[in-house]
Amino acid sequence: MAGDTIESVWIGSRKQPLKSPPAVIAATLEGKRIVRVHRAGKHIVFDLEGEVPPKQGARAVRGQTRQAASLQTAQWIVHLGMTGRMVVSEPAAELVKHTHLIAKLASGRELRFIDPRMFGKLSVHAGGFDPGGVEPLEVSEERFLELFRGRKTPIKSALLNQKLLRGVGNIYADESLFQAGIRPQKRAAAITRERLAKLHRAVGEVLREAIALGGSSISDYVDADGEEGFFQLQHRVYGREGEPCPVCRTAIRRVVLSGRSSHYCPKCQK
DNA sequence: ATACCGACCTGTCAGC
DNA sequence: TGCTGACAGGTCGGTA
Numbered sequence: 001m002a003g004d005t006i007e008s009v010w011i012g013s014r015k016q017p018l019k020s021p022p023a024v025i026a027a028t029l030e031g032k033r034i035v036r037v038h039r040a041g042k043h044i045v046f047d048l049e050g051e052v053p054p055k056q057g058a059r060a061v062r063g064q065t066r067q068a069a070s071l072q073t074a075q076w077i078v079h080l081g082m083t084g085r086m087v088v089s090e091p092a093a094e095l096v097k098h099t100h101l102i103a104k105l106a107s108g109r110e111l112r113f114i115d116p117r118m119f120g121k122l123s124v125h126a127g128g129f130d131p132g133g134v135e136p137l138e139v140s141e142e143r144f145l146e147l148f149r150g151r152k153t154p155i156k157s158a159l160l161n162q163k164l165l166r167g168v169g170n171i172y173a174d175e176s177l178f179q180a181g182i183r184p185q186k187r188a189a190a191i192t193r194e195r196l197a198k199l200h201r202a203v204g205e206v207l208r209e210a211i212a213l214g215g216s217s218i219s220d221y222v223d224a225d226g227e228e229g230f231f232q233l234q235h236r237v238y239g240r241e242g243e244p245c246p247v248c249r250t251a252i253r254r255v256v257l258s259g260r261s262s263h264y265c266p267k268c269q270k
Numbered sequence: 271a272t273a274c275c276g277a278c279c280t281g282t283c284a285g286c
Numbered sequence: 287t288g289c290t291g292a293c294a295g296g297t298c299g300g301t302a
Contacts, residue, residue, distance in 0.1 A: 042296080081296055083280080098280080117279045119296055153273075162297085169295055218295065219282080238295095259275065261293080 001046070001088075001224075005033045005106040012100045017084075017115055019123035028074050028124040029103060040131040041166025044086060046076035075129050081119030083220045087112050116220070133166030136203045144200040148188040155191060155199075156184035157258045168203060171216050174238045174263045176203040183269045184262040185255070209234065237263040 009026040011018075018025060032048035039045065052072045078086055089110045101113040101122065113122065134143060147164045148155070158164060159173040168176070177184055179202035182195060191199075215221055215229030218239070222228050232239075236246050241254035245265035254263050 079296080082294065084295095115279095116281065117294085117296095119279070121297090157273085160296090171295060216295065221295065258273075260296090 001034045001037045001105075001111070003034065004109070006030060006048075006103045006111075007106055008104045010102045010104075014100055014118060017081075017100050017113070017118050017120050017122055019121045025076075025101075025122060025124050029076060032074065039167075040129070041133060041135070041162060042079055042169070043129075043131050044078040044080070045129060046078070048074045048076060050074075073127055075125045075127055077121075077123045077125060077129055078113065079121040081115060081117065081121065083117045084113065084115040084120030085220065085222055086224055087114065087222065087226050088224050131166050132163045133161075134164075136165050136168055137207060139165070139200075141197055141200050145193060145196050148191070148196060151188040153188055154185050154257055155182055155188045156260075156262050158188045159203075160258075160260065165203075168207075170260050170262075171235065171238045172203070172206055172210065175206045175210075175236060178237045178264060178269060179206060181269050184257055184264055186270075237265060239263065 006029045009029045011022040011026060020028075029048070032050040035047040035049050037044065037046050050072050052070050078084075080086065089112050091104070091108070091110055093110075096114055098116040098118075099112055099114050100118070103111040105111060113120070134147070139147075144165075148158055151158055153161075156173055156177060159168050159176065160170065174184065176199060180195065180199040182191060182199060210216060210229075210231040213229055213231040213234065214223060214227060216232040216235070216238075217228035217230070218232055237252050240252045240263060243252050244250065245252055245268055248265065248267050250265055250267040252263055253266055254261055256262070
């Protein structure tokens, strides 16, 4: 995407996936060059740059000298929610149901946002978007330990709290806790430093392995090229209730914790 | 401040 | 075949 320019934007009639008004999103994206696409937690971030339009707002202030061709920057933030997909398509590609936004690019390609359940979110920012929390792949062990200090909440809930650690979702929380040998229900504050240090390493290992395999395609997930991931084949506990633990063959259990299914091995995880 | 719980949506699948 | 209910990669706001 980097280097391509958004020429025009079509937005569907459903408003649910939008955090910013559709007209604002369209106006912010159109004519902008995509400088960089990166990720912050679960958010996809498009750094945009464009010329300041010649006529801004309803009225130009009389007598004010306009800056010559200054650059305007903005950020487009995309959160895929549960079933969101951002895919690069040829214009001729079939228009699938639940397509909510199409951005036509100067290269002739299209960037499409598809989301059946509409839990995804699109927004635009002038810049300085703050996703909150720390990156699990960058945080030091010391800072990681601090995140959970004194928290009485179950460790699973703390892992899912995006204000603490950003980017860990239900699958990766369960898989990391299995790898670290910690029960999801265990109170965060009651976990030893050594065990939390192990969790720190486990989160990193699980995420790196998942990323290397292209993510977990359970029903909807595909990457920007429409390719499915394969990490779902490596899930040790997630979605495996009743199946034998890969380590000790004990049946995997499922409990509901703060509204989310949590899977664990009752023997390996204490 | 903190912690559950329903709400937000559509789709799929198991069970009857 | 078709109905119903449970469940699904997430987050938010209300209530206790």
